[in-house]
Amino acid sequence: MQITDVETIRFETERQPKTTDRKGHAHPGEGPPERTEQTITRIVTDDGPDGYTLGGDEDSNRWMADYLEGMDPLARETIWKDIATHRRISYRRGPIATIDHALWDLAGRHAGLPVYKLLGGARERIPCYASTMCGDDDPEGLGTPEAYADFAESLVEAGYPAVKLHTWMPPYDEDPERVIAACRAVREAVGPEIDLMLDSHHFYTRLEAKQIGEALADLEYTWFEEPLNEQSIAAYEWLTREVDVPVLGPETVRGNMQARAEWIRNGAMDICRTSCNNGGGITGALKTVHLCEAFEMTCEAHGGGAPNLHVMGAMSIPGRYCERGLLHPDYEYDWTPPHLDAPIDELNDDGTVTVPQRVGLGERYNWDYIDDNRLS
Amino acid sequence: MQITDVETIRFETERQPKTTDRKGHAHPGEGPPERTEQTITRIVTDDGPDGYTLGGDEDSNRWMADYLEGMDPLARETIWKDIATHRRISYRRGPIATIDHALWDLAGRHAGLPVYKLLGGARERIPCYASTMCGDDDPEGLGTPEAYADFAESLVEAGYPAVKLHTWMPPYDEDPERVIAACRAVREAVGPEIDLMLDSHHFYTRLEAKQIGEALADLEYTWFEEPLNEQSIAAYEWLTREVDVPVLGPETVRGNMQARAEWIRNGAMDICRTSCNNGGGITGALKTVHLCEAFEMTCEAHGGGAPNLHVMGAMSIPGRYCERGLLHPDYEYDWTPPHLDAPIDELNDDGTVTVPQRVGLGERYNWDYIDDNRLS
Numbered sequence: 001m002q003i004t005d006v007e008t009i010r011f012e013t014e015r016q017p018k019t020t021d022r023k024g025h026a027h028p029g030e031g032p033p034e035r036t037e038q039t040i041t042r043i044v045t046d047d048g049p050d051g052y053t054l055g056g057d058e059d060s061n062r063w064m065a066d067y068l069e070g071m072d073p074l075a076r077e078t079i080w081k082d083i084a085t086h087r088r089i090s091y092r093r094g095p096i097a098t099i100d101h102a103l104w105d106l107a108g109r110h111a112g113l114p115v116y117k118l119l120g121g122a123r124e125r126i127p128c129y130a131s132t133m134c135g136d137d138d139p140e141g142l143g144t145p146e147a148y149a150d151f152a153e154s155l156v157e158a159g160y161p162a163v164k165l166h167t168w169m170p171p172y173d174e175d176p177e178r179v180i181a182a183c184r185a186v187r188e189a190v191g192p193e194i195d196l197m198l199d200s201h202h203f204y205t206r207l208e209a210k211q212i213g214e215a216l217a218d219l220e221y222t223w224f225e226e227p228l229n230e231q232s233i234a235a236y237e238w239l240t241r242e243v244d245v246p247v248l249g250p251e252t253v254r255g256n257m258q259a260r261a262e263w264i265r266n267g268a269m270d271i272c273r274t275s276c277n278n279g280g281g282i283t284g285a286l287k288t289v290h291l292c293e294a295f296e297m298t299c300e301a302h303g304g305g306a307p308n309l310h311v312m313g314a315m316s317i318p319g320r321y322c323e324r325g326l327l328h329p330d331y332e333y334d335w336t337p338p339h340l341d342a343p344i345d346e347l348n349d350d351g352t353v354t355v356p357q358r359v360g361l362g363e364r365y366n367w368d369y370i371d372d373n374r375l376s
Numbered sequence: 377m378q379i380t381d382v383e384t385i386r387f388e389t390e391r392q393p394k395t396t397d398r399k400g401h402a403h404p405g406e407g408p409p410e411r412t413e414q415t416i417t418r419i420v421t422d423d424g425p426d427g428y429t430l431g432g433d434e435d436s437n438r439w440m441a442d443y444l445e446g447m448d449p450l451a452r453e454t455i456w457k458d459i460a461t462h463r464r465i466s467y468r469r470g471p472i473a474t475i476d477h478a479l480w481d482l483a484g485r486h487a488g489l490p491v492y493k494l495l496g497g498a499r500e501r502i503p504c505y506a507s508t509m510c511g512d513d514d515p516e517g518l519g520t521p522e523a524y525a526d527f528a529e530s531l532v533e534a535g536y537p538a539v540k541l542h543t544w545m546p547p548y549d550e551d552p553e554r555v556i557a558a559c560r561a562v563r564e565a566v567g568p569e570i571d572l573m574l575d576s577h578h579f580y581t582r583l584e585a586k587q588i589g590e591a592l593a594d595l596e597y598t599w600f601e602e603p604l605n606e607q608s609i610a611a612y613e614w615l616t617r618e619v620d621v622p623v624l625g626p627e628t629v630r631g632n633m634q635a636r637a638e639w640i641r642n643g644a645m646d647i648c649r650t651s652c653n654n655g656g657g658i659t660g661a662l663k664t665v666h667l668c669e670a671f672e673m674t675c676e677a678h679g680g681g682a683p684n685l686h687v688m689g690a691m692s693i694p695g696r697y698c699e700r701g702l703l704h705p706d707y708e709y710d711w712t713p714p715h716l717d718a719p720i721d722e723l724n725d726d727g728t729v730t731v732p733q734r735v736g737l738g739e740r741y742n743w744d745y746i747d748d749n750r751l752s
Contacts, residue, residue, distance in 0.1 A: 076496035081692045111487030120452035257670035290666035294633035
């Protein structure tokens with residue numbers, strides 16, 4: 001079995017409208033679903049199944065096709081190492097994750113198994129937290145502590161066992177007192193049984209972060225995520241020592257399992273963070289998960305998507321939650337885009353998401369729709 | 377697919393005669409092949425393939441059958457964690473490796489793939505070192521530095537690109553000067569191009585180990601293995617700082633990837649050591665391999681066997697060598713026991729061993745012979 005091509009299937013589809021503020025954070029847009037472009041990357045083989053994953057761009061895939069042509073699609077470690085090092089691609093996003101995800105999908109189809117069972121299944125359902133969008137200035141949206149409290153209450157009513165707040169970040173006022181007020185309002189609204197987390201502005205000073213962290217400890221939050229610039233391991237080491245709420249990270253720092261190894265060695269967090277998209281695909285995320293197990297540390301996956309669910313389904317020390325969102329009172333998250341027959345992360349009645357049980361990554365593509373809307 | 381039983385196939389077979397000295401080390405015996413007992417552990421499923429591995433004992437397997445009955449044989453992480461923790465079994469040997477190996481064999485058979493391709497293939501052939509038995513008092517065996525030199529020369533002529541010496545250990549005289557003389561005689565006999573390693577008496581004092589290590593650095597040895605009691609991380613940290621030859625370990629210390637994490641964090645070795653048999657099976661060894669990758673450290677596998685070969689075939693940072701032995705001038709290692717159609721580690725002309733390419737672990741059992749010689 002050899003790789004013969006890496007194809008980019010580009011098509012038009014629809015999405016719920018979103019806007020982006022001038023600092024890059026998403027907020028709900030207005031009106032009906034809007035047209036958007038989407039891609040699927042397809043690794044083509046001569047006499048095996050093909051492998052598919054959402055995303056990927058034509059330039060990268062054309063370049064990867066040149067490199068991968070003639071290779072064994074099951075030689076994932078060779079391919080991963082080569083993309084990660086010899087070609088000096090950052091682990092963060094980019095072709096390494098796209099290609100790795102498509103190769104795992106292919107391996108699953110070849111074996112007739114969902115990916116998490118190839119990895120060594122540990123669980124079928126992952127408890128799930130509702131992850132809010134960042135704050136805004138709309139009192140009916142996420143503009144006040146009370147608005148967060150009302151929204152959190154509705155999320156708990158909808159069945160979520162946990163809620164993570166993204167509070168205000170510039171251009172909205174990120175004042176620590178106001179962030180703490182929102183965290184307190186939410187705790188009071190949902191009561192003591194619901195797990196709560198905070199993912200706040202990522203560029204607080206040490207003392208601001210400590211002020212927020214101490215409040216979160218009092219409010220019995222489950223974790224405190226990325227309040228400081230992740231370029232400073234020393235700042236996270238300090239914060240982890242200073243506050244009682246568990247500090248979680250790193251998320252956006254460059255470097256995959258090697259960066260996490262340095263954070264662990266320096267005691268810079270209580271809970272580790274990885275993700276397939278930013279952490280070198282399933283292969284890279286799994287290496288981080290195994291690193292964490294060697295240090296008896298929990299590892300939580302950042303963001304959604306099928307690859308993360310499969311990794312979470314194969315953790316020996318289970319991450320506590322998968323992330324579902326981003327959510328907002330005015331944004332319809334539970335909506336299936338027309339290129340899929342079903343979303344990958346439907347919420348079960350017990351507040352969990354099921355690890356995809358179909359072969360490979362288990363995405364449910366609507367190929368009729370995709371073919372009718374092909375751009376290339 | 378559910379596990380219905382864990383069966384112990386016990387049978388008589390033949391082996392090359394060996395003796396054991398009063399400190400527990402093996403030496404060649406005399407005469408023709410002798411009868412011995414051997415087991416194969418078989419995990420039985422209701423409607424999938426079964427999984428097989430060499431070894432396992434009836435008591436443990438009967439006990440594991442009670443626990444595993446009704447479980448999904450692909451839920452390796454669940455099973456691994458449960459054996460490793462809830463039942464408080466030491467990672468060292470025992471049921472965790474036997475069961476894990478049989479589960480990987482089963483997964484490979486289910487997927488129609490060799491295990492190393494399930495793991496993410498990285499290479500098909502592993503360079504191989506000849507690993508000698510411990511020293512003795514036979515001048516025609518391994519009784520003198522000259523005897524080691526002669527034997528090493530014959531091993532290089534036989535095609536090995538590297539040789540590892542196990543030198544004298546009690547009850548034979550482990551004097552460092554004599555060990556160094558053997559190491560020097562071997563280097564002089566094989567010339568500068570052959571990689572050489574030393575695995576010596578494991579209970580030298582720090583200063584004895586340093587004396588030997590400095591000599592090995594001068595003789596350009598590739599690694600220095602387990603010269604000190606592995607219960608002292610501090611001693612290994614000291615030795616790694618003091619000598620220029622790369623220090624390799626740990627091998628026999630209790631604790632799997634967690635122990636290795638502590639060694640790495642303390643700078644207690646230059647090269648890490650794991651094995652499937654002692655390191656919690658393929659699942660445990662892979663976690664150690666990934667730990668090492670996060671610290672950019674090479675990991676070498678201890679001992680032979682199909683599981684180690686599959687792990688070595690899936691390393692992103694490749695271990696340099698697989699181990700073939702133990703060898704001695706008077707011991708016929710290249711001999712196929714009658715319960716196998718072929719040994720797992722035949723030496724290729726290029727000094728490598730091929731990672732098994734058949735489905736699962738790829739052992740070539742002679743079922744006719746086994747059935748004819750069943751004891752249970």
